[in-house]
Amino acid sequence: xxxVDRQEWDVVVVGAGGAGLRAAIExxxxxxxTAVICKSLFGKAHTVMAEGGIAAAMANVxxxxxxxxxxxxxxxxxxxxxxxxxxxxxxREAPDRVWELETWGALFDRTKDGRISQRNxxxxxxxxxxxxxxxxxxxxxxxxxxxIVSLQQEDFKETGDYESRLxxxxxxxxxxxxxxxxxxxxxxxxxxxxxxxxxxxxxxxxIATGGIxxxxxxxxxxxxxxxxxxxxxxxAGAPLxxxxxxxxHPTGMVWPPSVKGILVTESVRGDGGVLxxxxxxxxxxxxxxxVFKEKYAESxxxxxxxxxxxxxxxxxxxxxxxxxxxxxxxxxVKAGRGSPHGGVFLDVSTRxxxxxxxxxxxxxxxxxxxxxxxxxxxxxxxxxxxxxxxMGGIAVDSDSxxxxxxxxxxxxxxVAGGMHGSNxxxxxxxxxxxxFGRRAGWHAAEYSAGLAGGRPVVEDAQIDAAxxxxxxxxxxxxxxxAAPENPYTLHQELQQTMNDxxxxxxxxxxxxxxxxxxxxxxxxxxxxxxxxxxxxxxxxHLALDxxxxxxxxxxxxxxALERTESRGGHTREDHPTMERSWRxxxxxxxxxxxxxxxxxTDPERGQIDLVRETTEPIRPDLLALFDKxxxxxxxxEEELYE
Amino acid sequence: xxxYEARFKVWRGDTEGGDLEDFKVEVNDGEVVLDxxxxxxxxxxxxxxxxxxxxxxKCGSCSAEINGRPRLMCMTRMSVFSREETITVxxxxxxxxIRDLVTDVGFNYQKARQVPAFVPPKExxxxxxxxxxxxxxxxxxxxxxxxCFLCQDTCHVVRDHEENKQAFAGPRFxxxxxxxxxxxxxxxxxxxxxxxxxAQDEHGLGYCNITKCCTEVCPExxxxxxxxxxxxxxxxxxxxxxxxVWLGSKIRRRS
Numbered sequence: 067x068x069x070v071d072r073q074e075w076d077v078v079v080v081g082a083g084g085a086g087l088r089a090a091i092e093x094x095x096x097x098x099x100t101a102v103i104c105k106s107l108f109g110k111a112h113t114v115m116a117e118g119g120i121a122a123a124m125a126n127v128x129x130x131x132x133x134x135x136x137x138x139x140x141x142x143x144x145x146x147x148x149x150x151x152x153x154x155x156x157x158r159e160a161p162d163r164v165w166e167l168e169t170w171g172a173l174f175d176r177t178k179d180g181r182i183s184q185r186n187x188x189x190x191x192x193x194x195x196x197x198x199x200x201x202x203x204x205x206x207x208x209x210x211x212x213x214i215v216s217l218q219q220e221d222f223k224e225t226g227d228y229e230s231r232l233x234x235x236x237x238x239x240x241x242x243x244x245x246x247x248x249x250x251x252x253x254x255x256x257x258x259x260x261x262x263x264x265x266x267x268x269x270x271x272x273i274a275t276g277g278i279x280x281x282x283x284x285x286x287x288x289x290x291x292x293x294x295x296x297x298x299x300x301x302a303g304a305p306l307x308x309x310x311x312x313x314x315h316p317t318g319m320v321w322p323p324s325v326k327g328i329l330v331t332e333s334v335r336g337d338g339g340v341l342x343x344x345x346x347x348x349x350x351x352x353x354x355x356x357v358f359k360e361k362y363a364e365s366x367x368x369x370x371x372x373x374x375x376x377x378x379x380x381x382x383x384x385x386x387x388x389x390x391x392x393x394x395x396x397x398x399v400k401a402g403r404g405s406p407h408g409g410v411f412l413d414v415s416t417r418x419x420x421x422x423x424x425x426x427x428x429x430x431x432x433x434x435x436x437x438x439x440x441x442x443x444x445x446x447x448x449x450x451x452x453x454x455x456x457m458g459g460i461a462v463d464s465d466s467x468x469x470x471x472x473x474x475x476x477x478x479x480x481v482a483g484g485m486h487g488s489n490x491x492x493x494x495x496x497x498x499x500x501x502f503g504r505r506a507g508w509h510a511a512e513y514s515a516g517l518a519g520g521r522p523v524v525e526d527a528q529i530d531a532a533x534x535x536x537x538x539x540x541x542x543x544x545x546x547x548a549a550p551e552n553p554y555t556l557h558q559e560l561q562q563t564m565n566d567x568x569x570x571x572x573x574x575x576x577x578x579x580x581x582x583x584x585x586x587x588x589x590x591x592x593x594x595x596x597x598x599x600x601x602x603x604x605x606x607h608l609a610l611d612x613x614x615x616x617x618x619x620x621x622x623x624x625x626a627l628e629r630t631e632s633r634g635g636h637t638r639e640d641h642p643t644m645e646r647s648w649r650x651x652x653x654x655x656x657x658x659x660x661x662x663x664x665x666x667t668d669p670e671r672g673q674i675d676l677v678r679e680t681t682e683p684i685r686p687d688l689l690a691l692f693d694k695x696x697x698x699x700x701x702x703e704e705e706l707y708e
Numbered sequence: 709x710x711x712y713e714a715r716f717k718v719w720r721g722d723t724e725g726g727d728l729e730d731f732k733v734e735v736n737d738g739e740v741v742l743d744x745x746x747x748x749x750x751x752x753x754x755x756x757x758x759x760x761x762x763x764x765x766k767c768g769s770c771s772a773e774i775n776g777r778p779r780l781m782c783m784t785r786m787s788v789f790s791r792e793e794t795i796t797v798x799x800x801x802x803x804x805x806i807r808d809l810v811t812d813v814g815f816n817y818q819k820a821r822q823v824p825a826f827v828p829p830k831e832x833x834x835x836x837x838x839x840x841x842x843x844x845x846x847x848x849x850x851x852x853x854x855x856c857f858l859c860q861d862t863c864h865v866v867r868d869h870e871e872n873k874q875a876f877a878g879p880r881f882x883x884x885x886x887x888x889x890x891x892x893x894x895x896x897x898x899x900x901x902x903x904x905x906x907a908q909d910e911h912g913l914g915y916c917n918i919t920k921c922c923t924e925v926c927p928e929x930x931x932x933x934x935x936x937x938x939x940x941x942x943x944x945x946x947x948x949x950x951x952x953v954w955l956g957s958k959i960r961r962r963s
Binding site for chain 1: 722736749751760765768769808810813820825837839841844848851854891
């Protein structure tokens with residue numbers, strides 16, 4: 067039996083991005099002793115890369131905005147698959163969550179009368195995104211980080227210890243959520259720096275680990291996005307919801323190769339940038355789908371007038387939801403009208419004076435200048451779709467953020483499913499983090515306090531099993547004397563597979579092939595070997611992350627194969643239209659073998675079982691916010707009658 | 709697209725010590741130093757320890773010294789070096805090594821805790837804050853900081869003087885004091901906290917002799933010395949005479 071350090075906490079938060087930190091703040095303020103575990107240094111989480119802003123109907127710039135309009139936009143963006151109660155809570159609570167940040171020291175860009183400024187974004191009817199230039203995510207993470215420090219300062223004054231009630235375990239990775247019977251009892255983790263294992267015993271665990279982008283070759287996501295939380299929840303017995311919906315952001319850098327996929331913020335279009343093909347044509351006018359026809363401009367003249375006179379003109383089609391724009395770019399490139407490096411042109415240089423570009427889009431100016439030798443004030447950028455966000459995630463209760471079926475497990479942020487339906491609107495992720503991070507922290511603290519003395523116990527056998535699993539790469543199995551597999555090579559093959567076979571446009575045969583390839587990779591990953599020792603060893607870390615990426619990739623591929631329609635972030639070439647009959651269908655992924663045996667090699671069966679579920683009907687007063695004519699486009703016949 | 713083979717020297721070792729290790733490695737068009745480090749991991753040194761995250765100059769994780777100069781590896785393009793040049797990558801010198809290119813930056817997190825947080829004004833509730841853009845510009849500049857700690861690494865007050873670390877917060881956290889001091893609604897003064905005084909008395913502002921090394925290495929282009937440290941010294945001056953303030957104002961006017 068291994069001797070492993072144990073500590074006791076009330077709430078453990080896995081992940082220190084926006085959702086994790088907001089959850090930790092809430093749990094601590096509600097009296098729970100709270101630990102945060104994150105893979106990177108404190109303050110480096112992927113949230114720093116969010117650029118455009120936080121969507122919240124504060125109505126600072128357009129007085130007509132309110133939560134109902136925001137709710138409507140969110141449901142339209144998600145093609146009505148959203149867990150509607152989450153979309154409602156999100157729209158109602160987002161303004162308070164933004165204002166609260168100001169009381170913690172955040173400094174947003176201002177309107178002329180000194181309020182928080184708000185900018186236009188795709189799919190949002192009014193200017194709605196609170197922002198700081200194009201570095202809003204950095205402001206968000208720093209504000210939450212500094213709020214945590216201020217709580218620690220309070221604790222220090224009272225107890226003499228900064229970490230007595232709120233501690234950040236940075237550069238540590240959780241590999242298992244532990245349970246006693248059905249209930250959460252803690253987490254098993256390793257310290258990246260030393261390689262030492264430790265256990266945090268806690269009855270409530272909030273998963274806030276973000277997304278899965280590192281399973282794809284072209285992605286805007288950082289190394290941390292290996293689907294850890296998705297996999298932890300699956301392994302703990304919780305289902306994942308609608309994993310087929312993966313957002314490809316329409317505008318990633320395409321050149322040079324080493325930066326391919328890095329994000330170009332949607333603010334470029336929100337502030338007036340336009341998309342052109344190699345013929346110089348603003349092609350988005352050709353790609354406005356029927357459901358959005360009445361809301362978007364039909365001519366360049368009308369689109370251009372909208373920026374100054376939104377009351378009397380319709381918005382430019384460059385500001386359609388991201389799934390529409392990404393598919394349009396893909397089609398243009400395929401039709402041979404792409405830019406030299408396989409993207410299209412995104413131009414602000416002819417739309418705004420150079421000083422305005424530098425002031426409003428400083429990071430973009432810097433990013434292109436430094437990484438691509440392109441001066442965006444003088445020439446167009448080349449951009450193309452990049453894997454950006456997963457709408458699917460842990461199935462949760464809307465109000466409490468509790469994961470289904472596993473008492474004590476909570477999830478918030480990108481790792482949680484439902485909120486964004488089949489496609490997320492830009493700006494809705496930062497507000498999602500704040501609204502549901504807070505709710506997860508609140509309910510985790512409440513749940514933990516409610517257990518009092520009856521806390522689940524961490525059993526030694528589970529710790530031993532988790533330790534053995536984590537050490538396996540150091541004694542990789544090689545039955546036929548074959549050399550161990552290189553984890554970096556396996557990762558590259560996985561990324562290529564997902565990119566080519568389960569990417570932005572999907573086909574049945576390719577996805578079936580992907581499942582076979584994933585099964586093969588899964589077997590080979592058992593033989594992933596590692597050189598060196600446990601101290602800060604990236605090869606070992608990657609070998610362990612592979613388990614998670616393979617699990618999550620299978621969920622994506624299997625659900626994508628099942629859903630025979632195109633909707634939001636799921637486009638089937640063989641089923642190109644949105645089907646109303648699929649509107650109320652959720653796909654749930656569960657672990658096929660709940661005992662945790664992970665090497666099932668049969669692609670037919672694999673590791674994941676898929677279940678269909680009918681969604682809860684949308685509440686009548688929320689449905690009443692839409693016109694009948696619009697609902698007819700989305701809802702199935704029987705839903706309309708009720 | 710052209711590729712070539714570059715020569716690299718990368719420091720490898722741990723708390724016990726270490727040395728530069730030679731590598732020959734492929735370089736392609738448009739790549740940055742971090743790409744090359746990743747290629748070494750994938751092909752020659754799978755356990756080479758390095759921190760990184762966003763690979764877009766936004767998170768400040770991949771700080772190292774490249775040919776002796778503190779830089780972000782993800783924002784250092786290979787094209788700034790000649791093909792013949794041997795490129796040397798070493799960990800940040802001012803902080804203790806953990807392994808290879810990874811250092812213990814805990815010093816910075818300790819210092820962050822010693823700066824009292826923003827004090828919200830009592831009379832204003834959430835949503836009632838009104839601030840003019842020109843009044844938040846200055847503090848916003850400082851909030852561009854990505855905490856890469858290159859300024860902390862290069863500042864010679866601590867770089868070659870371990871003993872100063874106790875008393876000196878470093879440019880990053882003196883700038884944090886300045887940011888809060890210039891925040892239009894910070895109510896520290898009303899609560900009895902004089903931020904200018906703490907800069908001098910608790911965070912070692914007096915150690916700074918405005919050589920501007922921090923500004924030079926800042927990947928965000930923040931004018932740390934001119935816009936944060938010198939004004940902070942000027943604001944603190946009515947409490948203590950500091951000859952460098954006088955000198956600083958002269959230098960600033962000249963440039």
